[in-house]
Amino acid sequence: MPGLDNPLRVLTSYRLRRTMSSAMSSLNPVFAEFGLRRTTYATLAVVVENPGQRQGKVAEALAIERPNFVQIVGELEKSGLISRQTAADDKRAYALHATAHGEQLYSKASRAVRERDLELIRGLTAAQIEALHSALAVIVANSKCREVQDDC
Amino acid sequence: MPGLDNPLRVLTSYRLRRTMSSAMSSLNPVFAEFGLRRTTYATLAVVVENPGQRQGKVAEALAIERPNFVQIVGELEKSGLISRQTAADDKRAYALHATAHGEQLYSKASRAVRERDLELIRGLTAAQIEALHSALAVIVANSKCREVQDDC
DNA sequence: TATTGTTATACTCTATAACTATA
DNA sequence: TATAGTTATAGAGTATAACAATA
DSSP states (O other), rough: TTTTHHHTTTHHHHHHHHHHHHHHHHHHHHHHHOOOHHHHHHHHHHHHHHHTHHHHHHHHTTOOOOHHHHHHHHHHHHHTSSEEEEETEEEEEEEEEEOOOHHHHHHHHHHHHHHHHHHHHOOOHHHHHHHHHHHHHHHHHHHHHHHHHHOO | TTTTTTTTTTTTHHHHHHHHHHHHEEEEHHHHHHOOHHHHHHHHHHHHSSSTTTTTHHHHHHHOOOHHHHHHHHHHHHTTSSSEEEETTTTEEEEEOOOOOHHHHHHHHHHHHHHHHHTTTOOOOOHHHHHHHHHHHHHHHHHHHHHHOOOO
16 A cells, blocks of 8 residues: 555655665665675775775775674675785785776676666666756765754 | 775765665654654654554555564554554454554654754755655666566 | 464674774 | 774664464
8 A cells, every 4th residue: 555655755865765775675686696795895896996995994985884894894805806915004904905806706796786777767867867966965965964063 | 085985976876875874864863862763753654644554554655574563563552652453354453543642752753853854955946856756766666667577 | 275463583784882903 | 092903792674484363
């Protein structure tokens, strides 16, 4: 019985959540095809395209708490997709690099992921997609400005 | 170091997820003010505005799996916000009703939630908000059409 | 037989405190 | 003393199988 949730549909945040949930249901099987999850895929993407970055910086870029990031990196390392190398200038830190296998897997996976992602926005014009991304950026900025107590 | 996640920013699904995460970080404290979580707030909203609906129908409307919905309803009942009444025509089923307390709490909570939700979209015009909601609806439809094998 | 609500279970993501080894 | 990575732990959301009572 759709319509029961009408009282919630005035909330953009509710629509965002429902949309995100649908989108992830569609994308998760694609990640799984390559033995990945959303978080490991995202990490692999950042490491492949930004070689040598420190573990903490990658976690920060993905807005993943460092403690939670440890197992993600560990999983990718155990799968032979990335390697941890002690940073030359700081023995506490790890620099992350993708292995050849990791780069090959990412190359295939990213094509499949992008394809599925495009299916999700099929029917929208380039201008509508642009407008969507802009609106999402506004929401992110408005969310942050409460935490940071910026000039909002 | 923002910018490390550039390879992911081409994905609308990634932007959706990051936006949803920010939005929920902003909204969760509002739910918490009223002793609620996102899921219990959503359930209370549907029950208040659709009295007498069956538990399973409410779960379906919110896209929550029935097993997971049991504890949500149980929590609201324990808090005295809703009541379960055996359906007159089906002894297996429960009809859900909000208590007076539940209605009062929802009245206050929904105002606060809507206010915070509006803050999130501050700066967007009515047309832009409309366009955002439309774009989200397209994504939901595109997600479903793969499952349902509709004419997509 | 099928359905409603339930229990049990497991997996993912998220969040925080406290530790270690370096700086 | 501060930071990078780690461990431990807990909470929340999500997903599936199997059961009892009822249809």
